[in-house]
Amino acid sequence: MDPSTHKQTLRDLPAKCKNDIERTSKSIMLNNKVLHAIRELIDAEPRTVPQIAQTLAMDTAEVLIFVSAMKKFGEVVEGDRDGGYFRYGLISQL
Amino acid sequence: MQTGKPLKYDVLVIGGGIAGLQAALDLADQDFTVAVLEKDATIGGNTIRLSKVFPTLDCASCITRPKMAAATQHEKIAIFTDCDLRSLERQTSGDLTASIIRRPRYVDRDKCVGCRECEYGCPVYVPDEEQGGFTLRKAIRIPFANAIPQVAILDAKNCSLCGRCAKVCATGAIVYDQNPEAFVIQAKTAVVATGFSLTTIHRKSPYSRCRVRNVISAMQMERLLAPCGPYQRVIRPSDGKEPASIAFVQCAGSQDKHLDITYGSRVSSMYATKQAMLIAGVLPHADITIYHRNIRASGKSDEPFFQNAKAMDIEFKKAEIAKMAQAAGQNVTLHYQDLDKKGHPASREHDLVVLSLGMAPQWNPTGICELPTADDHFIQCSRPQTHPTVTAMAGVFAAGAATGPKDIVDTIAEAGTAAMEASNYLKRAVHQNEA
Numbered sequence: 001m002d003p004s005t006h007k008q009t010l011r012d013l014p015a016k017c018k019n020d021i022e023r024t025s026k027s028i029m030l031n032n033k034v035l036h037a038i039r040e041l042i043d044a045e046p047r048t049v050p051q052i053a054q055t056l057a058m059d060t061a062e063v064l065i066f067v068s069a070m071k072k073f074g075e076v077v078e079g080d081r082d083g084g085y086f087r088y089g090l091i092s093q094l
Numbered sequence: 095m096q097t098g099k100p101l102k103y104d105v106l107v108i109g110g111g112i113a114g115l116q117a118a119l120d121l122a123d124q125d126f127t128v129a130v131l132e133k134d135a136t137i138g139g140n141t142i143r144l145s146k147v148f149p150t151l152d153c154a155s156c157i158t159r160p161k162m163a164a165a166t167q168h169e170k171i172a173i174f175t176d177c178d179l180r181s182l183e184r185q186t187s188g189d190l191t192a193s194i195i196r197r198p199r200y201v202d203r204d205k206c207v208g209c210r211e212c213e214y215g216c217p218v219y220v221p222d223e224e225q226g227g228f229t230l231r232k233a234i235r236i237p238f239a240n241a242i243p244q245v246a247i248l249d250a251k252n253c254s255l256c257g258r259c260a261k262v263c264a265t266g267a268i269v270y271d272q273n274p275e276a277f278v279i280q281a282k283t284a285v286v287a288t289g290f291s292l293t294t295i296h297r298k299s300p301y302s303r304c305r306v307r308n309v310i311s312a313m314q315m316e317r318l319l320a321p322c323g324p325y326q327r328v329i330r331p332s333d334g335k336e337p338a339s340i341a342f343v344q345c346a347g348s349q350d351k352h353l354d355i356t357y358g359s360r361v362s363s364m365y366a367t368k369q370a371m372l373i374a375g376v377l378p379h380a381d382i383t384i385y386h387r388n389i390r391a392s393g394k395s396d397e398p399f400f401q402n403a404k405a406m407d408i409e410f411k412k413a414e415i416a417k418m419a420q421a422a423g424q425n426v427t428l429h430y431q432d433l434d435k436k437g438h439p440a441s442r443e444h445d446l447v448v449l450s451l452g453m454a455p456q457w458n459p460t461g462i463c464e465l466p467t468a469d470d471h472f473i474q475c476s477r478p479q480t481h482p483t484v485t486a487m488a489g490v491f492a493a494g495a496a497t498g499p500k501d502i503v504d505t506i507a508e509a510g511t512a513a514m515e516a517s518n519y520l521k522r523a524v525h526q527n528e529a
């Protein structure tokens with residue numbers, strides 16, 4: 001593909017993928033909101049998944065998915081136990 | 095878009111799982127050129143996604159990864175990931191012609207160095223299917239830690255085209271406008287090693303009526319047990335609680351004519367036993383029960399393995415599950431008929447339930463080539479008693495779970511047999527040409 005055609009193809013892409021971009025942008029905003037809320041909450045002190053879920057009025061399974069992703073990308077660290085649950089805190093607290 | 099001339103190899107191996115890689119390595123070591131075609135973004139198949147294997151409890155990655163690396167580095171083997179086989183036909187010249195579509199990865203395979211900078215930069219989080227849906231991944235990512243090739247893949251449906259990945263990529267590997275690529279491979283013979291997939295949880299009526307929390311599949315449990323799993327420990331997915339009582343339900347998608355899966359999976363008894371033993375190792379105080387109709391421990395060292403599990407206080411309960419229901423505290427109540435007590439109805443509560451699902455063929459050759467399938471939909475071998483890898487299509491051999499459920503050891507052995515059949519076929523073809 002010659003450079004000018006390539007540039008035009010790239011310029012046309014956003015219009016071509018308009019629906020996907022809109023849906024993804026909405027999902028980024030929602031996810032960022034949740035991530036931010038979890039970050040703020042566990043910055044104060046490490047908490048268990050049910051504690052986070054209760055404070056944020058979220059489903060526990062949903063909270064666990066976000067916490068595990070934050071752990072995977074190096075934001076969150078697993079702490080000590082509280083009964084059958086583990087507390088999660090920000091890695092920056094270490 | 096059709097590109098270039100047909101690529102020519104001695105052998106085409108369809109499927110880059112443990113069977114396909116074994117067959118490819120055995121043939122390449124005999125100096126035959128081999129093309130391995132894989133539909134996924136990584137080779138390794140189901141085996142690389144396991145935690146450990148029975149009955150030795152060896153690390154699955156330690157078994158699979160050396161074969162993956164050896165195949166990738168072998169000078170006689172070419173690996174094509176992200177590929178869909180559109181047709182496989184025998185030409186009048188005697189060669190097999192495979193028409194293939196390579197799906198775009200939106201990343202230049204030669205430029206990407208697998209540094210994961212793009213993944214860290216990407217703002218999009220979506221459920222990670224490679225981790226059983228228990229965590230999130232980015233829209234652009236390396237599929238998983240021990241994937242080969244270590245090349246990023248962009249999920250275009252979940253991309254916001256924000257350009258962050260391209261900005262952070264030091265090698266300029268991101269190609270937003272990459273297109274599918276059509277190409278043709280010509281080979282003299284082929285080995286079909288397309289493996290299996292598991293049936294879905296909700297296909298069987300006792301489990302489909304309601305979506306019960308903390309009911310997972312055995313493959314999801316493999317991810318929980320894997321060192322690079324979503325939580326790096328066994329906790330239940332509904333709330334992160336360490337389970338104190340875990341149940342395994344056998345034949346949860348097999349030996350059932352209503353599901354059109356009348357056969358057993360041959361391996362579910364042993365993999366449930368393996369998982370139970372691994373859990374007993376990491377959660378020594380947990381109660382573990384395996385609900386089964388019969389335990390099949392027919393392979394080498396399987397019986398001592400089963401006896402070891404019983405000695406570890408794992409309970410084997412002969413029962414038929416009638417219903418599952420959500421109990422208090424996100425637990426699961428299993429209602430069952432106790433087959434040791436003349437089918438007496440009983441129920442018990444567990445923190446986590448693992449279903450051993452049925453094994454179904456991963457690939458259907460209908461419309462792609464003339465390979466016949468048997469009543470169970472797996473590829474039919476024409477002489478199963480004497481030549482179990484020979485199919486009705488001349489010069490096309492089948493190995494591993496493509497022909498029916500089997501364990502890793504049998505899969506590897508059968509892949510070696512298919513490689514030998516293919517090698518003999520190639521040598522006969524050379525002799526015929528010389529004559």
